[in-house]
Amino acid sequence: MSQPTTPTTAATATKLYSKKAQVYDCIVFFLFITVSSILIVSVPVITRGVIFLQPETPQFNVSSSLTILNVSSNAIAANFNVTFSTKNPNRKTMSYEEIVALLLDGNQSLSAITIPPFHQPGKTLKTFQVAFPTFFFQVKDNSSSRGAAVSLTTKLHARAKYGGWTWPVEKDLIKATCGDDVKVDFASNVTTLVLGSSECDVNGQWKRIAIKCSRIFRNYIYVVSIVLFILFVSL
Numbered sequence: 001m002s003q004p005t006t007p008t009t010a011a012t013a014t015k016l017y018s019k020k021a022q023v024y025d026c027i028v029f030f031l032f033i034t035v036s037s038i039l040i041v042s043v044p045v046i047t048r049g050v051i052f053l054q055p056e057t058p059q060f061n062v063s064s065s066l067t068i069l070n071v072s073s074n075a076i077a078a079n080f081n082v083t084f085s086t087k088n089p090n091r092k093t094m095s096y097e098e099i100v101a102l103l104l105d106g107n108q109s110l111s112a113i114t115i116p117p118f119h120q121p122g123k124t125l126k127t128f129q130v131a132f133p134t135f136f137f138q139v140k141d142n143s144s145s146r147g148a149a150v151s152l153t154t155k156l157h158a159r160a161k162y163g164g165w166t167w168p169v170e171k172d173l174i175k176a177t178c179g180d181d182v183k184v185d186f187a188s189n190v191t192t193l194v195l196g197s198s199e200c201d202v203n204g205q206w207k208r209i210a211i212k213c214s215r216i217f218r219n220y221i222y223v224v225s226i227v228l229f230i231l232f233v234s235l
Contacts, residue, residue, distance in 0.1 A: 040224055047217040054210045055162040058094060058120075060200035061085040062154055062178040066193045069134065080111065080132040082154060084178075091122040092163030099158040103132050105150055111135040122163075154178040156200070169205045176200040 063083045070077040080103055088094045099115035111132040120126050137150055156176040178200035 043220050044217055047213040047220070050167065051210050051213045051217075053165065053167045054206040055092075055094070055164065055166060056089040057202050057204060057207045058160070058174065059087040059089065060156060060176040060178060060202055061087075061197060062200060063197040064152075064154065064179070064195045066152070066195060068191050068193075075136050075138055076150075077134060077136050079134055080152075082130045082132070083127060084115075084130060084156070085125060085127045086120065087125045088120045088122055090162065090164075093122060094120045094163070095161045096120070097159040097161075099156055101130055101132070102155040102157070103135065104153040104155065105137050106153075108137075110137055110152075152179060152195075154200075160204075162206075166206070169209065172204040172206045174202060174204040176202045 061084070063085075065081050067079040067081070068076060069079060082101070084101075095117070096119075097117050099117075101113050101115060102109060103111045111134075113130055113132055115128065115130060118126070118128075155178070156174075158174045158176075159171055160174050161171045179195065179198045
């Protein structure tokens, strides 16, 4: 016959079960804290790492002059000479494949030219001159008092590769818009007009990735701060 369970035996079993439950709760709590810490830390580390791998966008500056060759009642023939300056703000070399330079009047393409490939070491400034082929554009305002008017935009499309390791994009298609919709007014007796210097608006995948990751980083830190504050208040 089995012996009846004594109160001492039952109390011992209850204490043993309670200790096991406490150990189980501690393990679950430890795993929760570990996983939560990894998740909290990993997102900022990954986003900052991706930003670090993106090279800074090169800077472009343009100075130009417009030479009038012929003026008729409804069209003007002209040459456009441009001096581009590009600065590589990174430590390593930036390599450019063929650069396509476009001259636009609004959305209408007036002329285009290809610039040969070149390499630019880090922290250097490179200058090159471009002479667009002769082009024609329509006169928008050709009164005797105001002369003619045209809105000129110079765009550069260049595929670039950085000397260091980049991720997730190895080559970037950089697009620079220079002198966006600059209105040019000139009298009919003016043959050459110097347009001066202007800084280009440069965009590319490297820049977009860095901006997107920075936005994710800021939003994530904001959300985590709110959650931690709520948990702290609820304790």
